[in-house]
Amino acid sequence: MDKSKELYYYSLLEDMTDMMNDPDNFDRDAFIRVLTRFAEMFNVAKGVTEFYMxxxxxxxxxxxxxxxxxxxHGDKEIIRRRIVAHSGVVLICTFYAAEDAPELPEEDLKKLDLIARMILGLVSRNRLIGVVEKLGFSDEQGYPNYRTFLRYIQAVNSDGTLGGRIAFKYNLKHFGLVNQDVGRAIGDVVMRNHFELVSSVVGNRGIVCRMGGDNFIGMLDRKDLSSLLDTLKGVPIVYDKSNQKRVMVRASVGIFELPTPYRFDDPDDLMDVLMPAASIAKNGSGDGIVFADDKFMKMKQNSMMVQRNFPTALAENEFLPYYQPQVDITTGKTVGAEALCRWKKDGRLIMPGQFIPVLEQSTDICLLDFYMLDAVCRDIRRWMDEGSPIVRVSVNMSRKHLIDVDFTDHLTAIIDRRQIPREYIEIEFTETVDNAGFGELKQVVEKLRAAGIYTSVDDFGAGYTSLALLSDIPWNIIKIDRSFLPVQGKDDRDILLPIMKHIALIADELGMSCVVEGVETQEHEDIMREYNCRIAQGFYYHRPMPVTDFEELLLEENG
Known part of the structure; x- marks a missing residue:
């Protein structure tokens, strides 16, 4: 290489180095022009770079x-530089010449190799920046993640335009059933298509990100809120365009309209409002939409009160079992009872609707469940010691216990410590809409039954019931939800009663007993007689009562 050509080479090399060392102002077109001049200098016909993870x-x-x-004209390989990084990333740069091009001298090949290494350095940096961005701001399925959401609101906050926007967090309802019905692979397609639809509604004035599973978070302009809610209330999502196969997807959502101005100091300030609203929307009744307004803030204050006072209330025995009798309608006698929790604080009785949903948000509910079981066992022990009449008592257990591998051991230890026969205890699990943890539930019920403890499924029929809940799990008792009984002013008798009748028939065929909940009228009792359901629980007979009143009732009935 003559002197002038070598000077030109180093001049281009300097230009390339300057570009690579200034990533913020990197000009790809200018970089390609430099590469083109290198190619012309060394008779390179084609340059190819490859990147593999x-x-x-x-x-x-x-x-x-x-x-x-x-x-x-690039047919003949003249240089191939391959690098495998410690991270496992593979980078390759290959230069080609025309088939009839003369061989390059060793000195020129070394210069070309230096250029190849510099190109790979640039490609590696640029691609790894993209990889870091993807790993840091996307989840495993490629959805923008919570970090992306935080970066967005921080950017909007710096612009001073955060106030007045709408923050939202939503959960896809019963998406476990979608996966169960169409398969997880198609379920992923459904979720992706729904996400794209929500993103199109939000547009470029907001953002939607995935928090994990079927939970999403986002922000949008106030004027787009109505369209968002219409979409989340329920839309058919196509997952097979050729056959126009669709599935209906609905979501529950918590909404928080940021005040103007809004001071954003800590993401937790926003999430402390949004998360409880989304949780109530998911777990509560109604249309699944909860606004974090004044009413909601009062609920939040109540939630904070419950969480703050719960440990002391538990230690000081402020939680009391109230017994609601279960009556055999053929004899009118009490044959069982359900222990319902009441909180007596400062002389005032707090109903479970004010504290159970709060405790259900954490494992505190498990502490309360075991406390209630021990209180019931203590009462039964006393009845035994006094020679008083005894009936089996059902105690509710949260499904949060299913993650406890030693749950059955913990439960039997409480019963056995009070030295009462296990057949006096019945454990209730509430039917959930998505049958989450079905395998774990089945295993627990089987263990309890083997241990001589009765089990029941509570509120059966209140959610999206699967018959597998009856056929695959060996319950002793089914508690039919009150929603099947006719309500004055509602014309749904012809729809619900046949379902109730067949639930009772199925239970009988499977050797399970039935308890009908929410019996409040003579008409309800007449229906039970017609369908051969013997055990009733409801205000028509008795309201939940303190233990002393329950003891008096049993003594009176047993003369």
Whole structure:
């Protein structure tokens, strides 16, 4: 290489180095022009760079291939530089010449190799920046994640336009059933298509990100809120365009309209409002939409009060079992009872609707469940010691216990410590709409039954019931939800009663007993007689009562 050509080479090399060392102002077109001059200098006909995330991706051809220069005559490989980084990333740069091009001297090949290494350094940096961005701001399925949401609101906050916007968090309702019905792979397609639809509603004035599972969070302009709520209330999502197969997807959502102005100091300030609203929307009744307004803030204050006072209330025995009798309608006698929790604080009785949903948001509910079980066992022990009449008592247990591998041992230890026969205790699990943890539930029920403890499924029929809940799990008792009984002013008798009748028939065929909840009128009792349901629980007979009143009732009935 003559002196002038060598000076030109180093001049281009300097230009390339300057560009690579100034990533914020990197000009790709200018960089390609420099590469083109290098190619012309060394008679390179084509330059190709390749990037693979792993050796396996390289073997399978899953990566990126860039051709930055090609004059159409590149057939002969003259330089190939391949680098495998410690992270497993594979980078390759290959230069080609025309088939009839003369061989390059060793000195020129070394210069070309230096250029190849510099190109790979640039590609590696740029691609790894993209990888870091993807890993840091996307989840495993490629959805923008919570970090992306935080980065967005911080950027909007710096612009001074955060106040007045709408923050929202939503959960796809019963999405476990979607996966169960169409398969997880198609379920992923449904979720992605629904996400794209919500993103289109939000538009470029907001953002939607995935928090994990079927939970999403976002922000949008106030004028787009109505369209968002219409979408989340329920839309058919196509998952097979060729056959127009669709599935209805609905969501529960918590909404928080940021005040103007809004001072954003800590993401927790926003999430402390949004998360409880979304939780209530998901777990409560109604249309699944909860606004974090004044009413909601009062609920939040109540939630904070419950969480703050719960440990002391538990230690000081402020929680009391109230017994609601279960009556055999053929004899009119009490044959069982359900222990319902009441909180007596400062002489005032707090109903469970004010504290149970709060405790259900954490494992505090498990502490209360075991406390209630021990209180019931203590009462039964006393009845035994006094020679008083005894009936089996059912105690509610949260499904949060299903993650406790030693749950059955913990439960039997409480019963056995009070030295009462296990058949006096019945454990209730509430039917949930998505049958979450079905396998764990079945295993627990089987263990309890083997231990001689009765089990029942509470509120059966209140959610999206699967018959597998009856056929695959060996319950002793089914508690039919009150929603099947006719309500004055509602014309749904012809729809619900046949369902109730067949539930009773199925239970009988499976050797299970039935308890009908919410019996409040003579008409309700007449229906039970017609369908051969013997055990009733409801205000028509008795309201939940303190233990002393319950003891008096049993003594009176047993003369």
């Amino acid at each position: 792993s050796l396996t991706d390289e073997q399978n051809g899953y990566g990126e291939k860039l051709i930055d220069y090609d004059n159409g």
